[in-house]
Amino acid sequence: MRRNPLGRTGIEVSELCLGTMTFGTQTPEAEAHAQMDRALEAGIDFLDTAEMYPVNPVRAETIGLSEEIVGNWFATRGRRDAWVVATKHSGEGMSHVRDGAPITSATIPGAIEDSLRRLKIDCIDLYQFHWPNRGSYHFRKNWRYDPSGQDRAATRAHMEDALDALQRQVDKGNIRAFGLSNESAWGTAEWLRLADAAGGPRVASIQNEYSLLCRMADTDLAELCVNEDVGLLPFSPLAAGLVTGKYQGGAVPEGSRRSHVDSLGGRITPRAFEAVAAYHALAGRFGLDPVHMALAWAARRPFVASAIFGATRLEQLEHALGAVEVVLSEELLEAIDAVHRDHPMPY
Incomplete structure (x- = not known):
């Protein structure tokens, strides 16, 4: 298992990260714990969760359940040092958490304490803001995204306020590092600039959607990540399961994510099916499993710290682990880019 630095924190993480957003809904606790055991055995030591998980769907009565399930693993296994644990503070509009309140210095301490309690640990390795207060162009909002109504002064004041609160949590030993999610290049640059100018933990990572089908991070954000040592943590590197091919032809397998969310959050389009078919044909040409090819590609981009699946x-999980053995030749990478040019941003 390859390992990468997490920003400038001194923390190293495995190139694959175990995501937990189905722990407690589609994935029962015993199965979740078996996954954590197997992931560690395979060399994965990075785990990502969030206070609002599980999803599909998000319900008031299940808020925090994924963290609780992870915490129960720690309580029964006693191997806290085996994992780098990441979790997230929900942003404005999540009605089931703090009645949809935005992220502020007032919400940060309580949110962290609640996550620590559910996780049954003393310190969170990477604490992330799930999405920015000002909104985001992610989750298919990029087609109509309009930042012209933003209040730049208010955004910067919020960042300074939050950084001060986060630093107090670092000083208390409650968190080790700070990361973003569903952020833009400008937003990340501002967090970095203000941390340098006013103090507070430096952004170590940014967790955005990134896959063969969603390559918005390839340009401005990639340049920022490389030059500022901010590791991208791609989520949905298999495009919510589309890349597996299981939804081709409009299929909805029983128990699959699409059986709970029919459009896969807006990802189901005719062009998406065409792109998946093209990548499957490409994988076949190179004698690769398309899941392994997609995961290895996302994990080994030069600006990526770890790919979350x-x-x-x-x-x-067992199937996905085959990605570790994949060799990405220059010929294969050029062929992937050729397919991307033919099928850019299909959703």
Whole structure:
């Protein structure tokens, strides 16, 4: 298992990260714990969760359940040092958490304490803001995204306020590092600039959607990540399961994510199916499993720290682990880019 630095924190993480957003809904606790055991055995020591998980769907009565399940693993296994643990503070509009309140210095301490309690640990290795207060162009909002109504002064004041609160949490030993999610290049640059100018933990990572089908991070954000040592943590590197091919032809396998969210959050389009078919044909040409090719590609981009993938069942995790052995030749990378040019941003 390859390992990469997490920004400038001194923390190293495995190139694959175990996502937990189905722990407690599609994935029952015993299955979740078996996944954590198997991931560690395979060399994965980075785990990502969030206070609002599980999803599909998000319900008030299950808020925090994924963290609780992870915490129960720690309580029964006693191997806290085996994992780098990342979790997230929900942003404005999540009605089931703090009645949808935005992220502020007032919400940060309580959110962290609640996550620590559920996780049954003393310190969170990477604490992330799930999405910015000002909104985001992610989750298919990029087609109509309009930042012209933003209040730059208010955004910067919020960042300074939050950084001060985060630094107090670092000083208390509650968190080690700070990361972003669903952020822009400008937003990340501002967090970095203000941390340098006013103090507070430096952004170590940014968790955005990134896959063969969603390559928005390839340009401005990639340049920022490389030059500022901010590791991209791609989520949905298999495009919410589209890349597996299981949804081709409009299929909706029983128990799959699409059986809970029919459009896969806006990812189901005719062009998406065409792109998946093209990548499957390419994988076949090179004698590769398309899942392995997609995961290895996302994990080994030069600006990526670790690719986050989730598995509903243990056998899916076992299958995904084959990505570790994939060799990405220059010929294959050029062929992937050629398919991307033919099928850019299909959703």
